[in-house]
Amino acid sequence: MRILIVEDDRAARSGLEKWLIKQGHSVCWAETGERAIEQLKFGEIDLVVLDLNLGEGSMSGWDVARYKYGDAKLRKIPIVVVTGLSTEDVHAGAKVNVFEGQSLILPKPVDLRMLAAYLKSLIPL
Secondary structure, X not given: OEEEEEOOOHHHHHHHHHHHHHOOOEEEEEOOHHHHHHHHHHOOOOEEEEEOOOOOOOOOHHXXXXXHHHOOOXXXXXXXXXXXXXXXXXXXXXXXXXXXXXXXXXXXXXXXXXXXXXXXXXXXX
16 A cells, blocks of 8 residues: 655654555655645555644645545545544534545554554455
8 A cells, every 4th residue: 555644743754654664555755735735646645644733834734635635536545634633623623524434533642553453444355
């Protein structure tokens, strides 16, 4: 599976990237919303691991999710939201369901067992 990690925190991104590679996945990353959209447009992405708060001066993870949701070709790509926000805050902030029932919301630090189970559920039998 080719996974796009959208995370501005270098340590968090690096740890997740190493773990995903050990699990046999191909990984690319973006530390800004703008770069994430470029990756989505031009890469073959199967899953997005998305932080919602991407630092000052960058498009947010919300913006990336809205962009993906608005593109019929990209809409089907699942999202794993990794955030310090509560699940209620994530749903309230979405306004419309830009995650369209194909997402998992994980608090930081990421529970790798939950992420592994979710990834396994996405792989066809």
